Amino acid sequence: MHRFSICEGGELFDRIDEIGSFNEAKARFVFSQIVKTIKYLHLQKICHRDLKAENFLFLKAEDDIITLIDFGMAFQWKENMKSELVLTGNNKLVGTSYYVAPEVIAKEYDNRADIWSLGVLLHVIVSASPPFGGDDDKEILLNVKNGIYVESKVSVTQMKKSSS
Numbered sequence: 020m021h022r023f024s025i026c027e028g029g030e031l032f033d034r035i036d037e038i039g040s041f042n043e044a045k046a047r048f049v050f051s052q053i054v055k056t057i058k059y060l061h062l063q064k065i066c067h068r069d070l071k072a073e074n075f076l077f078l079k080a081e082d083d084i085i086t087l088i089d090f091g092m093a094f095q096w097k098e099n100m101k102s103e104l105v106l107t108g109n110n111k112l113v114g115t116s117y118y119v120a121p122e123v124i125a126k127e128y129d130n131r132a133d134i135w136s137l138g139v140l141l142h143v144i145v146s147a148s149p150p151f152g153g154d155d156d157k158e159i160l161l162n163v164k165n166g167i168y169v170e171s172k173v174s175v176t177q178m179k180k181s182s183s
Contacts, residue, residue, distance in 0.1 A: 026086060028077025031144075032178075035072060040147040049083055050141055056087050057133055064096040066129070070136035071118045072143055096130050116159040117149040117178055124164045149178055 028034075031049070035041070041049065053075065060067060067074075069092045078084045092113045114123055120135030122128035142150045152169045153159035162169060 026076035026078055026088075028080045028082070030073050031075040031077065031085060032072035034077065035144060035147050041144050043145075045083065046141070046144050049085060050144060052085050053087075053140065054137065057137060060087075060093075061096075061130055061133070064130075065093055066096050067133055067136075068092040068094070068123075069114045069118075070133055070140060071115045072140060073115075116153075116156040116163070117143075117151065119160065119163060121164050121166070124160055143178075 040046075053070075057067070057070070067087070067090065069089060070087075074087060074089045075085045076088055078086060112119070112123060112126060114120075114132075114136070118136040118139045120128060120132040122135075123132050139150055142148075149159075150168055151159055151162040153162050161167075
């Protein structure tokens with residue numbers, strides 16, 4: 020049985036854009052829900068592969084309860100999945116450049132790529148900017164791949180424009 024909810028509170032991304040970085044209490048409350056959601060998915064052997072602020076919606080405008088959306092890149096995880104992804108040609112570069120893990124760029128990843136995206140998401144929540152910036156996707160991916168943390172001047176508004 021599937022449960023569908025009407026999410027009237029908008030995207031996490033838009034909330035960050037509207038109020039800027041979250042204070043510690045709000046960040047902890049929201050991020051703990053995100054971590055519990057990913058923990059549940061991983062226990063079900065599901066890898067989302069596109070975790071980003073745009074894919075979390077608030078149920079209501081007046082509260083901070085969130086839900087995860089957009090499972091278009093998700094897949095069921097199996098043992099030896101890295102090998103199977105390579106053999107079937109499904110080890111594609113997936114996700115959004117600001118949030119993608121270096122292993123995804125190298126096309127040798129597993130469900131732990133979601134954990135990297137969680138770290139980036141937390142950075143965005145508490146700073147309202149990405150940890151790895153760049154003028155375009157190519158530069159962002161190069162900075163991620165090489166682990167070049169740049170105190171980003173990119174705002175969340177600019178992040179959304181570049182990922183469209």
